Amino acid sequence: MSQQPFVPLLLGADINVYSMARAFHEAYGVKTVAYGMYPSGPCYGSDIIDYRVCQHNDEPEVVLKNVTEVAKEFPDKKVIVLGCGDNYLTSIAVNLPKFPENVVAPYIDLALMETLIHKERFYQLCDRYGIDHPATYVYHKGEGHDFQLPFSGPFVVKPAESATYWDHPFDTQKKAYVLQTREEVDQVIDDIYNHGYEDSLIIQDFIPGDDSFMRVVTNYSGEDGKVQLMCMGHVLLEEHTRHGIGNHAVIITEEAPELCEKLRAFLEDIKFTGFSNFDVKYDQRDGKFKVFEINCRQGRSNYYVTGAGHNLAKYLVEDRIFHRPAPLTVTKNRHLWRVIPAKVAYDYIPSKYHQEMKALTAAGAWVNPLFYKADRNLIHKLRIIRDQWRYKERYASSMEKAN
Numbered sequence: 001m002s003q004q005p006f007v008p009l010l011l012g013a014d015i016n017v018y019s020m021a022r023a024f025h026e027a028y029g030v031k032t033v034a035y036g037m038y039p040s041g042p043c044y045g046s047d048i049i050d051y052r053v054c055q056h057n058d059e060p061e062v063v064l065k066n067v068t069e070v071a072k073e074f075p076d077k078k079v080i081v082l083g084c085g086d087n088y089l090t091s092i093a094v095n096l097p098k099f100p101e102n103v104v105a106p107y108i109d110l111a112l113m114e115t116l117i118h119k120e121r122f123y124q125l126c127d128r129y130g131i132d133h134p135a136t137y138v139y140h141k142g143e144g145h146d147f148q149l150p151f152s153g154p155f156v157v158k159p160a161e162s163a164t165y166w167d168h169p170f171d172t173q174k175k176a177y178v179l180q181t182r183e184e185v186d187q188v189i190d191d192i193y194n195h196g197y198e199d200s201l202i203i204q205d206f207i208p209g210d211d212s213f214m215r216v217v218t219n220y221s222g223e224d225g226k227v228q229l230m231c232m233g234h235v236l237l238e239e240h241t242r243h244g245i246g247n248h249a250v251i252i253t254e255e256a257p258e259l260c261e262k263l264r265a266f267l268e269d270i271k272f273t274g275f276s277n278f279d280v281k282y283d284q285r286d287g288k289f290k291v292f293e294i295n296c297r298q299g300r301s302n303y304y305v306t307g308a309g310h311n312l313a314k315y316l317v318e319d320r321i322f323h324r325p326a327p328l329t330v331t332k333n334r335h336l337w338r339v340i341p342a343k344v345a346y347d348y349i350p351s352k353y354h355q356e357m358k359a360l361t362a363a364g365a366w367v368n369p370l371f372y373k374a375d376r377n378l379i380h381k382l383r384i385i386r387d388q389w390r391y392k393e394r395y396a397s398s399m400e401k402a403n
Contacts, residue, residue: 006104006321007074008032008313009067011057011092012084013041015339019303019369020082021049023313026306026374035066042370042387045380058087064095071100078321081105082275082297086162089113089296104320106223106274108296116294119160119202129266132288134281135205141193145186154206155179157188161199168196175245178206207283207290210402211238212350215256215280215289216248217263218298218305220315222326225271227264229315231305231331232256236349236357237340240398246279248301249391250338250345252356253308253331259289260330275312277302303369304337336366340391347401 008024010017013036021032025048033050034043035057043051056062071079079102083092093110107113115121126133135151138160149155158176159165166173170191177188189201207213214235221227233251263278275298280289298312306312308331318324336357338345346354360366370384 002028002030004028004030004077006030006078006080006317007070009070009079009081010034010084011063011066011082011088012036013038013043013051014084014300015042015370016084016298016300016302018042018046018049019301019306020084020298020313021046022303022369022372022375023306023311024317025372027311027314028317033070042384045377045383047375047377047380048372058085058091060091060094063088063091064098067095067099067103071103075102077102079103080316080320083107084297086117086295086297087166089117090163106316106320108271108273112270112272113296116296117162118199119158119293120200122294123202125266125270126291129262129269131262131266131291133291134207134283137203139189139201139203141198141200145189149182149185149203151205153180153182155182155185156202156204156206157185158202158204159192159197159199160202164199165192165197170195174242207281207285209281209284210350212236212353213282213284214238214248215282216251216299216301216304217256217260217278217280218302218312219263219267219276219278220312220319221267221272221274221276222319223273223323225268225273227267227328228319228326229305229310229312229329229331230260230264231308231310232260233301233304233337236353237345239394241394244394248299248304249340250336250349250357251301251304252337252353252360253304253333253335255330255332256289257330263291264328272296275302275316301337301339303367304335305331307337307367307369308333308335334360334365336360338366338368339370340395341388344391344395347403348395348399350402 017034024030035052035054037057039053043049083089093113120138137149179185216233218231220229234254235248237250239247277295277299279292283290
């Protein structure tokens with residue numbers, strides 16, 4: 001480990017973890033400790049990550065055990081704990097009072113976190129703060145089919161509470177359903193509740209438009225509750241496999257000052273701290289950005305911010321380790337982030353975006369976070385390359401080419 005006074009400890013194993021580990025390494029030269037459930041994924045075999053396999057890694061008692069062990073392993077350093085998936089967040093929050101003194105966990109308390117990640121309660125907050133969201137009907141278990149929706153199809157159906165939803169798997173289960181008819185809505189409701197889910201469902205008006213109407217806003221709020229960084233990404237392409245649907249594949253940073261100001265005021269008023277990101281879609285029918293949800297963490301695509309010149313790890317360390325204040329920065333520069341091969345991106349992204357993609361690439365204003373020169377393990381690199389080319393088959397089997 002380096003001579004820095006801290007050690008990053010990341011929970012998870014996907015591109016979110018690798019991207020943050022790369023950010024820590026680029027800014028401070030530190031090697032990250034990461035706990036994942038399987039000996040696979042982009043973190044496995046990396047030179048910049050001390051990757052440790054641990055089953056049931058997201059359970060509260062296991063999180064506490066692993067964090068405590070790393071804190072004892074580095075008694076003279078601060079251990080920065082970050083959960084890199086929704087399944088880790090409440091396990092961290094519930095353990096905040098129990099972590100050793102040298103642990104820094106930049107999270108809000110459990111009560112506020114549960115309010116924000118529960119979509120029904122989150123939309124109530126949006127209404128209070130004037131944040132636009134899709135027209136919504138909240139369905140509660142036991143309502144049956146005798147209810148009226150205040151909008152016509154297509155419809156989106158998704159769980160209000162994701163963690164317990166995935167605890168009850170079934171063959172046709174999806175992160176979110178886009179449905180054409182009311183009969184399909186009724187069938188999905190029955191499928192979900194028949195397999196054990198108990199919480200409410202969110203039924204929404206489907207906002208028209210392909211992946212390129214999506215946006216993501218990533219933020220860092222300091223320990224004092226003041227927002228220090230906001231970066232909006234224009235999503236050009238998402239993944240479309242059943243479990244990967246909604247994962248970002250290509251992003252270009254852009255400005256949206258009015259939306260960012262609304263979100264900043266909201267975050268500061270509720271005294272949010274740490275990383276957050278909002279999933280947003282542009283509604284061409286009324287020219288408004290509609291917020292889908294808040295994640296109380298950095299997102300899977302977080303390196304689109306670091307790649308654009310605003311290193312997320314540095315914001316966290318300067319705030320929580322060195323206690324140096326930072327003014328609000330809202331990113332303005334254009335930068336391209338992608339985690340799929342260029343050929344796949346151009347095949348599935350509408351042609352009107354190709355010119356800027358090529359210009360940013362030619363200018364060197366682009367990044368694939370999985371290819372990091374300082375990570376020299378050859379086998380690791382070969383595994384990343386192999387997985388990259390699997391995207392060709394994944395997209396061919398899940399969506400039509402755009403061009």
